[in-house]
Amino acid sequence: MELRHLRYFIAVAEEGHVTRAAEKLGMQQPPLSQQIRALERELDVQLFRRKPRGVEPTAAGHALLADARAILAHIDHALATTRRTARGEQGRICVGFTSSAPFHPFVPRVIRAFRDRYPLVSLTLEESGTTELIEGLRGERVDAAFIRTPVANPEGIAVTPLLEEPMLVALPQGHALARGSKTEALALKTLAAETFIVYRRPTGPGLYDAIIAACHASGFSPRVGQEAPRIVSTLNLVAAGLGVSIVPASLQRMQMDGVAYRRLKGSAPSAPLRLALRRHDTAPPVRRFLDLVRQTARTFDAPSAR
Amino acid sequence: MELRHLRYFIAVAEEGHVTRAAEKLGMQQPPLSQQIRALERELDVQLFRRKPRGVEPTAAGHALLADARAILAHIDHALATTRRTARGEQGRICVGFTSSAPFHPFVPRVIRAFRDRYPLVSLTLEESGTTELIEGLRGERVDAAFIRTPVANPEGIAVTPLLEEPMLVALPQGHALARGSKTEALALKTLAAETFIVYRRPTGPGLYDAIIAACHASGFSPRVGQEAPRIVSTLNLVAAGLGVSIVPASLQRMQMDGVAYRRLKGSAPSAPLRLALRRHDTAPPVRRFLDLVRQTARTFDAPSAR
DNA sequence: TAAAAATACTCCATAGGTATTTTAT
């Protein structure tokens, strides 16, 4: 059986008249009669009662008519879903981000824009460390990840740079360097004697290494104190007076009590925001997400350094 | 689009390999490739990613695969329903009966047999007078009716005789004729002086006329007292001592207090059981019902005259 | 008998087959 048979059958049942149905279908009566009989022969069921002024569906014909309409509707629905899926308008996507990413206003903005634009794409979010996110990408548990640092082993992973923001020194409130003119930039070497609170290296090696490298460039080797597993923990430790830290500027947005920020003078390390994807991932929602992220990044006038 | 495309698509998606799918479909690889590409072109959607060792459904392909399977299942289901409907195994039937019919053991037996044999046919029962049942048949509210009397205007109605049973005299308990040897048959003319309770003529003219005619044949004109709208009411009136009546033998089964029965001698009127249908009704459940009724009637060894 | 469906046939579009080339790793 073919869909043709169902289409023809519906036309004949609706018209109650083979000749008129043929006209409506843009064909002649004999081939239509033949196809109807072929359908009846295949099902071994009489679908129409032939009368001198047309045809009338039998009980079986009526039963089939209802189902045939439902089947054609089912097909229309399936094709629409398929097309939407191909366009990336329907499906699923899991977006991961490191703990510091959501503080950058770009991230919530782009997530919201995606939800608005592609409401049929089911979007799940996952916060995790950079290393876990990259593993998640490889294992298909995550489809896109906002990260801040370069990836150690980028095999099969494509990283798109999005935005850069300065890094600031986070000092305990009341620290000597936190007093004075707060808007003036600080030279990194001023911090040579301080204890540094850093983000755990295994979780996000890039940030750790960038800070150490910047210190060495300024002529000193930083004393590393506590290592924090999340960027927020870093600030908690700073607020507790256990040391200073160097964090992306957008962290200021969280208004943490007991922490003061100072800008850094000269070639201070900067904090990039990047998007990591599987290289050659053709999943349409992922492509749409990347498109939207890039477009939003282009028109983003960084309000982070307020 | 045709079902062929969906069948081929499913085969290729399941095999992940056009050549193997073609083999499984009993065809060659190039035409299968062509049909798949034709489907992709029509939908304007890429369904497979071509790899050096086979093909892999895209996200859209996966979406379509699930729907395509559901559609084929939908079709199978529709065809099965159509065939069952054609065979009379599925559908609806409304069976009517006059008030006296269900007392004949044949009627409940055949109803039960039909339910058991055709569980997917939704069966509704309707009790009504003969006249209303025939109108119900004409108006398609009823599809088959168990009646006892001939139909006045049988235009478009086919009546099949099923069984005959004797009619008995129903007497008030304590009536002179109810005493004595109860098994002995009574001559109808013995009742010449009695008041007759009869079934209302408009509701069931056949029974009424049969009784009057039998009395005339026995040489008297019966005195008609109350007319009852239902056969049970007749017996109630007899029990109340308002007169005698002549009723089908199977009415004994209802064990009505205060009523005694006597057989009739000679050419007493007999009570037929008949099935009325629309002439030329081809509805399959109705044909099945008629077949079953006839078959059951043939093998029915009347236990009514116990 | 009259309208409509079924049959008989013819034709051609296209599904499917055969041979070969292109592609992707």
Added chain:
DNA sequence: ATAAAATACCTATGGAGTATTTTTA
């Protein structure tokens, strides 16, 4: 280099067209 898909081309099945007959109330 190799396996598999795509392309080119051919064949023939069967869907559709034309002319006519049969059916049914």
